[in-house]
Amino acid sequence: MAETTYREAVRAAIDDAMSADERVFLMGEDVGHYGGCYAVSMGLLEKFGEQRIIDTPLSESTFTGAGIGAALNGMRPIVEIMTVNFSLLALDQIMNNAATLLHMSGGQFNVPLVIRMATGGGKQLGAQHSHSLEGWFAHIPGLKILTPATVQDAYDMVGLALQDPDPVLIFENALLYNAKGELDLDAIPLEIGKAKVEKEGKDVTILTYGISVFKALEAAESLAKEGIDAEVIDLRSLRPLDDETIMASIAKTHKVVIVDEGWKSGSLSAEIMARINEQAFYELDAPMSRVCTAEVPLPYAKHLEDAALPQADKIVEAAIKTVGVS
């Protein structure tokens, strides 16, 4: 066990995967000579050469499609897209090719592709660099959507995704790259599709993912002072969702707050609420509640941006209200 940053954990995972399997390569904007937009790939060019750490032009659609083509033809590409906003230029390739080729070909052509991208607001980057669109991608059958919150997951999920025969998208919250945590390189990773109970509790379940896991843990500490024992679950995988862990927690606490970095309308939190309604309605002792990003394009000014994003105090407020209702 060693303390490391989230950034170093992702880099170590790519390094290890490339050392272990010659088919793995990294491709994206600024990944090589620049060292990675978020410095994730710093040093990898020197180690693996420009045949395997490939700088691309600002052509998101085509280099993502090229990743799909390389995956179809025997490679194990990792495509890095600088931010989720730019992934919209590649949405055609992700949706119409990566997600559909296996099905449309009647099972003949699978796409073992990994796409990593930064997501999330909080760095005053304005509306075109700050959104959290992972919930949109989680809508699409054929894709798997991972959202590592911890340093351990940041490392493990790259390896898990590369072992998967289907396209896996990994959303790394940009604010987490400097976060530190314990990394055990030999730990047996949790499977794709398994959520993790980060903190056990009996009074209310807080379901979330990514950076909001830490906001939820902070909220749980405040709630403890109010005498409320919150359970915090890191969903980890937005598609598939771990219904089993979600429903088991609700059967214990009977109350739920969902924290989603996306917008409330048509969001992942809406999907989770619908599933709870379908599968665990009679376990509920109070209306379900959620904390989402305000329905605005993320503003630049810090006070406005902070107000728009889910924060620990709003989670506390939502949890108190939910528990109080019963």
Place this chain on the structure above:
Amino acid sequence: MNLTIEKAKEFYSKMLLIRRFEEKCIELYSAQKIRGFLHLYIGEEAVAVGLMDALSEDDAILATYREHGHALIRGVGAKSIMAEMYGKVDGCSRGRGGSMHLFDAKSRFYGGSAIVGGGLPLAVGMALADKMQNRKRVTVAIFGDGAVAEGEFHESLNLAALWELPILFVCENNRYAMGTALQYTESQTDIYKKAESYNIHAKQVDGMDVIEIAKAAARAVEDIKDSSKPVFLECLTYRFRAHSMFDAELYREKEEVKEWKEKGPLVVFEQKLKELGLWSELDIEAIEAEIKDTIDDAVTFAENSELEPLEDLEKFVYSEVSNG
């Protein structure tokens, strides 16, 4: 190219197979046996036949939604293509693709893509993988003139040239992007010139002449294998039918279609064979009879094929090994 009588028969039979196969498709569409969009290749047969002649079985093909001809000549099989159009389980995509999404792993036929230009980035990646693994293969990207307006066309040509990838770009310029003539959509209607601007060796060929295409494609494949650089072929062709079965074809004069039909690929080839004194050696009746049998067998096969069981609806969304 030395045109032997065997090659002449092969080319003629293959072009006629596409023609007759698609004429049968029209019939079956009218009889509502085939549904969905149906984009016919009639008039463009020389491109598929000439091109496929130059390829080896290791090469990979990515085509468009007007791909029956490419698939037939590549060897996907008339039976499995017809069963696919019927939406049957024996179809080359198990009934999940239809006319626009023919796939076949054994002949390295990677679709059948219905997003204009969407296959071009995949071709870049396929060729990149070959280059990284030191395989002497060619990836062929077939697309229409409509794809030229897409950003992916330009991004893909740039990357293929920049990374020196073994790709054969084949533009089937049939003059119309759906129902809009090229001069209304492109500032430069000589498409090969766009490729040249990316430092790609590019050539414009008569897309109605199967021999010209076969020669150009063979030369291109040789160049690609020697240099590991992309080559671009613009084939000037014409579709005799509408864009799809839903198209009322109000955008072009009947006279224009008639003129092009007079220089259609079968007509041109017949003329050439006459000049070479080979025409009389072709037993046209026997060729027609053989094709009729192939198509009849395909229809019978499709009629008798089963539908995929409903409980398999959710199969192939994820690979079997990862299906929880």
